[in-house]
Amino acid sequence: MNTPYCRQIHYYETDKMGIAHHSNHIRWLEEARLDYMKKRGISYVHLETCHILMPVVSVSCEYKKAVKFDDEITVEAVLSFFNGVRAKYEYRIYTAEARNLVAVGASEHCFIDEITRKPVSLKRAVPEYYYRMMQVAEDDKSRRKGNQ
């Protein structure tokens, strides 16, 4: 369950500086977020089936170390905040082997109705998804406390 998300840098993700273009890291955060949720039994495909979308409200990324074509990275995600209306994730990207810190990121999300595009309370809209996310947020909090 706690296996971090792992992937390689594709050739088309590099730019003329010879490193992965910084916009790709934002995409890797998304990959890692969806993988993280899926591994905890929370499928985004399922949420969409319930006509709920989870758009990005804000995103940020600090770049610590450039990565290159064919480098392997791991992206660790945690659900750092969730109240049924907003969710916040925090991320750390590492090189897979040496575990050098590549980037630190964060993203904030809300929940909207697919049709009206208005914010919804997840507790009312898809209660089982809400309780599962609450559980994940709790687990992440305990785990981080345990790490201290």
Added chain:
Amino acid sequence: MNTPYCRQIHYYETDKMGIAHHSNHIRWLEEARLDYMKKRGISYVHLETCHILMPVVSVSCEYKKAVKFDDEITVEAVLSFFNGVRAKYEYRIYTAEARNLVAVGASEHCFIDEITRKPVSLKRAVPEYYYRMMQVAEDDKSRRKGNQ
């Protein structure tokens, strides 16, 4: 109306070879196709409003000359075949000033119903769009004959 589509190469479109990655050309063909139709009064947004989609059935591109960050290119499109069920476009990408040939491309499309995802005859589905496209295909044929 016959102004070709013009745009600059973005930094994020380059790869570690120092040139625009070849997958971007496929995207430029799409940009040019939609721009070309729009300039001829055929809006893809309008087609979507009629619940018709126009997916790509095949695409091809021959790369003649590399382009670099900040280079300006023009992409010329023609509707080379259209029968209400299939449409084929041909493209030529040039450097904007020197008009060096950058790439030659082609794409083939069908028309499908947004809901059923089954092929439709555009003549029956959106007749005014069909007749407008027929007109464009005719105009392109005459124009090419005139150029010979």
Added chain:
Amino acid sequence: MNTPYCRQIHYYETDKMGIAHHSNHIRWLEEARLDYMKKRGISYVHLETCHILMPVVSVSCEYKKAVKFDDEITVEAVLSFFNGVRAKYEYRIYTAEARNLVAVGASEHCFIDEITRKPVSLKRAVPEYYYRMMQVAEDDKSRRKGNQ
């Protein structure tokens, strides 16, 4: 000189939510930043010729309003901080006509030597570029004061 950067949302920039994917905004910030500098006589291509690169140290974006295929946006950039070692830009993305706020962004950059990949002082490395950027930062500061 003060014309803001303007562009349309491409079809391939949309995602299954039907709106431009949030990673594209990060790319538009780059487009706007390079356009902004160019319009002020500071060409990134020139900087590269001097073997200086300007990688992104951090980036952030708050999403206020979704944009869709074919929407026209303007991206306004300002050089909000510059000391020869670090540069910070701030951005506002608007819908072109109605001027609804689409997103607010920021990016931070350093200057590195193309070969050694070590940070450099722009003042020492490319003085004329340094003085030009200082001028732009000053102009932006006065302009913002004038707007208050």
Added chain:
Amino acid sequence: MNTPYCRQIHYYETDKMGIAHHSNHIRWLEEARLDYMKKRGISYVHLETCHILMPVVSVSCEYKKAVKFDDEITVEAVLSFFNGVRAKYEYRIYTAEARNLVAVGASEHCFIDEITRKPVSLKRAVPEYYYRMMQVAEDDKSRRKGNQ
């Protein structure tokens, strides 16, 4: 060695049609090609170290079946032609489980010197790479004959 390349469709690879945008398939071909070579002991990173690049001369793709977010695909590549100056790859993309055909593709490549950007003969430039590729092309030919 013959494990095909496998990956999932990312959310950011979808477009407003709700399916993976057709330009991504071109990128998956590249992923599969580089993976295929690597698994046969031919690393593109090594080729670059020898100052040889392998740009795309042409690419084509026929789309048979749409793929969606979170779908798993396999991309099978073969080196169908190689003479030291040109290389041609052929690809078949399948859904991972049901093995429905998603797309059929092809790409052609040449070899150029990183500095002069002129075509080179791989046999003269990096003989060990040339012989290894010859071997792979032979193996692929026998394997396809065996399959008949």
